[in-house]
Amino acid sequence: MTSRLFQFAAPQAFFPIAGKLIPWFAVLAGVLALAGLYVAFFIAPTDHQQGEAYRIIFIHVPAAWVSMFLYLVMAGWAGLGLALNTRLSGMMASAIAPTGAMFTFLALWSGALWGKPTWGTYWVWDARLTSELVLLFLYLGFMALKAAIPDPVRADRAGAILALLGVVNVPIIYFSVQWWNTLHQGASVSLTRAPSMAATMLLGMLLMAFAAWMYSFATAFSRVRAIILERERDAEWVRLQRAAA
Template identity: 70%
Template structure:
């Protein structure tokens, strides 16, 4: 019996092993996030280029010509993914802003700020390509219908967010003000999405839906989804690079995972 008294308990090695939740929480620390972002960014850039090549090939070489609009319809392979990203990025910014206000994590605030310029770019691209598509389709570059107007408001929200972050010198105050603006402005996203159902607009209904079969050819859908994936990979890569720049600029590297915001 004495031989068995010194044997370790079966669960003894697991007592010193960090819980999975704690390992994930550690990524909220700038010191842990900074090197991880540096390792991941090149991979996301490479994925963005790969999906972009696939999407352009499917959209401009493989997809058939539209029976009604002809070749001009191919602008959807840029316009639609840009419009999707303009909304998705703002929702993501609002989510990071909520985390920053509730959990007081610095990386969440910086992620929201890093996403804002890319969201503004995609919103402008959606409006610009929509105008180019609207001229041959509707006979005009711009009409003040519900979807176009709400998308323009989204661009102003992005620009206002960026301007607010630059106008307030104290970083913590700027983060709180920007977080409030992002959470208030997110109410515009359902207005953009449901505008074609709530009001009489020139825009057609959604061609891609989670609850219904797509109303376009399979190659058209594949090209559009490939371009959307390219936009997502690019967004992630650029956001990671921007967060690293913000961390260096503010001297946050090595800061604790959670810092109280005033």
């Protein structure tokens, strides 16, 4: 079993598998997103306090969930690479980071758009928005560090150490921001206190979260294929691939 896993962990073996899986994940992402948006716009009831504007929650909350989840996945890959010295792990971490940063940005952007009609201001120092902002900084730091080290193997290992350092700190940061928020503002202006959760709303958010997850697979896999080709450009199998194409 483990040897099979290691076999797929070789970039050369993973390259065609990822290529075959990408269309499936892309289609799944599209179908789930359509279903989620249908629930969001046509099934979920209008909120009696916030009116229609609250519907942005179907983008905001799934994006926030997936952005945090992707950071964990990225750190997991990075840690695996550091411990087992597998080449693919660092490449996967590099491939996931931009998608994670994109969802973090989406959560911030949608939070701002939600804040304007609801509280008349684009930015509130709400606990979730603030945590997302710090998370965005962590993603940017990870990508900046990897970009600044020219040797890919060293960049992978340094990035892995940073990601692990970040993953220990994320819960501490999240907790400290929560604490800071309740102490300074009370919960009156907070995105965290969403309208009372109806079952259909949860369904819509879950569908959107799964759509975002499948989208992450598709983009990370296509990005990792590009990274594999770039790093293994001198390898025999890449040359054969190029000759065949």
